[in-house]
Amino acid sequence: MKILGIIPARGGSKGVPEKNILQVDGKPLLAYAIACGEASEKISQVVVSTDSPEIEQVAKDYGAQVMLRPQELAADASDVADAVLFTLVEFQKKGEKFDRIVLLQPTAPLRTGKDIDKALNLLEESGNDAVISVVKVEDNHPARMYTVKSDTMTALHPEWEKRRRQELPEYYLRNGCIYAIKTKAFLAEKNLMPTLKSAYVMNEKWWINVDTPADFYLLERLMPLWKKENDLK
Helix, strand or coil: CCEEEEEECCCCCCCCCCHHHCEECCEEHHHHHHHHHHHCCCCCEEEEEECCHHHHHHHHHCCCEEEECCHHHCCCCCCHHHHHHHHHHHHHHCCCCCCEEEECCCCCCCCCHHHHHHHHHHHHHHCCCEEEEEEECCCCCHHHCEEEECCEEEECCCCCCCCCHHHCCCCEEEEEEEEEEEHHHHHHHCCCCCCCEEEEEECHHHCCCCCCHHHHHHHHHHHHHHHHHCCCC
C-alpha cells in the first residue's frame, strides 16, 4: 500500500505572516511536519505543497520533496482540498498513484510519527473512509456558547446552560493534526471530510493550531515541554 503524506504550506498567511517558516524552539514550524512525516513507518513519501520560493527552500533544507502549486490554489479563500487534488494529479502524470493520503498541517505540529501510524491503523480497522484527529472539548464546550444579537445573549443549548461540566455530554473538536483518507473516497467526494470517518482522539492538553500571534506565543512555550514528554529533540 502506497501512502502519500502531504504538507500544505502556502506563503500568504495574514494572521501570522510567514508562520510556516517561523522559528519554534530552534526549527522552522514546517520542519516539524516534515520530521513527523518521515518518522511514520507507514507513509511511503512526503511532499510539501507550496506556492512560496522561501518555503520551498526551507523544505529542501530539511530534506523534503517539494511540489509548487499555482497561486490560485494558495489564496486566502483557497480550499486545501484543491491543493491536495492538484498534488495527486501531478503525481499521476508521472505514473505514481497512492492508496491513502495523510494531510499534515504545519500549524498543528504537536503530533508524532506514531500518532500517524495509529491513525492509519484505525483507518484500516474501522472500514471507514477517513480518520480525523480530534481532542475532547473541555471549557470551550457548546454548553458555554451563545449567539449575541442587539446585546442579547441566547444560549446555543439552553438545556445545558446551567449544568456542571461533569454533567455535560462529551464533544470532540478537530485539532488539525492528522487527516488520513482513502484516496478513492477523496477523489469521489473532493474534500478532506468524507461522509464515513472515524476519530483519532489525542491529548487535549497539547491542542494548539497556529492562527494568531497568541497561538504562536503559546506554541513557543508548549513545544519544549511536548518534546520532553515525547523524548524528542
